[in-house]
Amino acid sequence: MFNKPNTDPKKSRLLGELGDPKVNSKAAYPKGAKVFGEAEPADYIYQVVEGAVRSHKLLSDGRRQIGAFHLPGDIFGLENGDFHRFTAEAIADTTLRLVKRQSLERVAKTDPAMVRALLTMTTDSLQHVENHMLLLGRKTSRERVAAFLLEMNRRLTAPGGMALPMSRRDIADYLGLTLETVSRALSEFKRRKGYLMFLGSTQRQIVVLKPAGLAEIDS
Amino acid sequence: MFNKPNTDPKKSRLLGELGDPKVNSKAAYPKGAKVFGEAEPADYIYQVVEGAVRSHKLLSDGRRQIGAFHLPGDIFGLENGDFHRFTAEAIADTTLRLVKRQSLERVAKTDPAMVRALLTMTTDSLQHVENHMLLLGRKTSRERVAAFLLEMNRRLTAPGGMALPMSRRDIADYLGLTLETVSRALSEFKRRKGYLMFLGSTQRQIVVLKPAGLAEIDS
DNA sequence: CGATGACTTGAACGCCATCAATCGCTGTGG
DNA sequence: CCACAGCGATTGATGGCGTTCAAGTCATCG
Numbered sequence: 001m002f003n004k005p006n007t008d009p010k011k012s013r014l015l016g017e018l019g020d021p022k023v024n025s026k027a028a029y030p031k032g033a034k035v036f037g038e039a040e041p042a043d044y045i046y047q048v049v050e051g052a053v054r055s056h057k058l059l060s061d062g063r064r065q066i067g068a069f070h071l072p073g074d075i076f077g078l079e080n081g082d083f084h085r086f087t088a089e090a091i092a093d094t095t096l097r098l099v100k101r102q103s104l105e106r107v108a109k110t111d112p113a114m115v116r117a118l119l120t121m122t123t124d125s126l127q128h129v130e131n132h133m134l135l136l137g138r139k140t141s142r143e144r145v146a147a148f149l150l151e152m153n154r155r156l157t158a159p160g161g162m163a164l165p166m167s168r169r170d171i172a173d174y175l176g177l178t179l180e181t182v183s184r185a186l187s188e189f190k191r192r193k194g195y196l197m198f199l200g201s202t203q204r205q206i207v208v209l210k211p212a213g214l215a216e217i218d219s
Numbered sequence: 220m221f222n223k224p225n226t227d228p229k230k231s232r233l234l235g236e237l238g239d240p241k242v243n244s245k246a247a248y249p250k251g252a253k254v255f256g257e258a259e260p261a262d263y264i265y266q267v268v269e270g271a272v273r274s275h276k277l278l279s280d281g282r283r284q285i286g287a288f289h290l291p292g293d294i295f296g297l298e299n300g301d302f303h304r305f306t307a308e309a310i311a312d313t314t315l316r317l318v319k320r321q322s323l324e325r326v327a328k329t330d331p332a333m334v335r336a337l338l339t340m341t342t343d344s345l346q347h348v349e350n351h352m353l354l355l356g357r358k359t360s361r362e363r364v365a366a367f368l369l370e371m372n373r374r375l376t377a378p379g380g381m382a383l384p385m386s387r388r389d390i391a392d393y394l395g396l397t398l399e400t401v402s403r404a405l406s407e408f409k410r411r412k413g414y415l416m417f418l419g420s421t422q423r424q425i426v427v428l429k430p431a432g433l434a435e436i437d438s
Numbered sequence: 439c440g441a442t443g444a445c446t447t448g449a450a451c452g453c454c455a456t457c458a459a460t461c462g463c464t465g466t467g468g
Numbered sequence: 469c470c471a472c473a474g475c476g477a478t479t480g481a482t483g484g485c486g487t488t489c490a491a492g493t494c495a496t497c498g
Contacts, residue, residue: 057349057350057352057353059353059357059358059438060438061438063357063358064357065352065353065356065357067349067352079342080338080339080342081342085346085349086349108331109331112327112328112331112334115331115334115335115338116334118338119299119334119337119338119341120299122338122341122342122345123298123299123300123341125345126341126344126345126348127304129345129348129349129352130276130286130304130305130348131276132352133276133284133286133348133351133352133355134276134278134284136352136355136356136395137284137355137392137394137395138278138282138283138284138395139278139282140485140486141485141486167444167445168444168445168446169444173356175356176355176356176357177486177487178486178487178488179444179445180445180446180447180486180487180488181485181486181487183445183446183447184446184447184486186445186446187446187447201494201495202444202495203444203445203446203494204444219278219279219280359453359454360453360454386476386477387476387477387478388476396454396455397454397455397456398476398477399454399455399456399477399478399479400453400454400455402477402478402479403454403478403479405477405478406478406479420462420463421463421476422476422477422478423476
C-alpha cells in the first residue's frame, strides 16, 4: 500500500510497449485468485500495477515452494516456451496489466532491442533464483529470515517501515521452512536482538531498525 | 568417458558460430582447475568438449552450493552482465571450447536469431534452477538423491551404466546435503531397494536397474 | 459475542548433520 | 614385494536444528 512502484530503467523498454493501450489491458484479481497455473498455456505476460503475486510449484502431496514474490512494477509470467512453469496467485487484492504474448513475439521479430530486453529480464530472474538456491541449500533458518527481511526492505521501502503483503506461511514456503520457524526467528529478531519493530495491531507492518544486524546474520 | 555428447538442436545455432575456428579455441583444464571465479569479468563463454565442470557459490564460512554440473556438449559461463555469478571448476581432466564474449556480442548486434538463441539457453538454465529450487526447499534427502540419479541417468546415458564424474561431496553440495547422507541414500537404494548396482572397483560407475523405483521416490 | 483465521509460543520428536572409526583402493618409497 | 600414507567412500553413534503437534492469544467479522 505504501510501496513505491518499481521504476527500474531496464523495464522501461518493455514498458514502452506494454504501455501501448492497443496491446494491453488491466484486470483485477481479488486476494487468493489464481492468475495462471503451472503447465497452462502462456498467452499473456503480466505486470503488477497494485497488490502482490506469488509464484509457486507444488509437489503431489501438497508441499509448496514459492519461487518469487511479484511486487508493484514487477513483470512476471514471461516464458520462452509455450507453458507457464509456475502457478501464480494474487496475495492481496491486485491489479495487473496484461500483454498478449503473441504481440510481444511480433514486436520481437523485427526489433532486436525488444529481444534484448526480454533476455535482460530473463537474466535478472535467473540471478534471483540462483541466489535463492544458495539460501535454500545452505543457509540456516535465521540466515534465511534475515535475508528475506533485507530483500523485502529493499523492495518495499516506504516511510515508516514496510507492509508485507504475504502471510507467515507464504514466507515459510518461500524460504523452505515452516511458518512456526519463521515466527520464532522474527520474534527473536524483535525481542532478543532489537533489529525489528512491529507497527500497529497487525504483524505485517515491520520496521527494520538495524539492517546491519540482519546483514551480519545473513553471512 | 562413455558419455554421449549433447546434440540438442537448440544449441546448434550457437554452435554454428562457436564452431568457427576464427572465433574459438580449445583449452585443457586438469582435474580441480578453476575455469573462472565468481565476480570475475566474463570475457568468454565455454562449451564442454570432454570432461565435466561444476559451478558453485560460496558463503564466507565455506558452505558451498553447486548450481549445476556441465557435461560434454553443455554451454556455460554465459552471462548477460559483465561478471560471472558462479565459480566454475573442472571436476575431471577437461577440454573446453572457448568463445570470446565480445565476438558473440558483435554477432548478436546484427543477428536477431543469435539473441534468440542466447535467450533460449538462458531460459533453459532458468528452468533447471527453478526445478532445483523446489528440490532444495522442499524435498527429503531420499527424494533429492533419487532425483539426482534420474537426472544423471538421463544426461550421461551410456551402454553399461553411467560414469559419474563427481565425488560424493560434490553431489552433496549440489543437493544441499552432507556427503554422509548421500552415501547412506545410495547404499539404501542399492542394498535395501535393489534400484542400483555399482560396477567395477570404484563407486562412481552406477547402473540404474529400476528407474521407476527412483521416480516413485522422487514424488 | 462466538467463530474463524493469522500468529505466537511451548514441548517433544525426527531427520539429517556431526563426529568418528573403518574399509578399500592407489600410489610411493624402503 | 610389502608397509604405509592418503583419499574417497561407507557405516555407526550421537546430537541439534527445524519440524510436528498442540495450546493459547489476538484481531476481524459474521
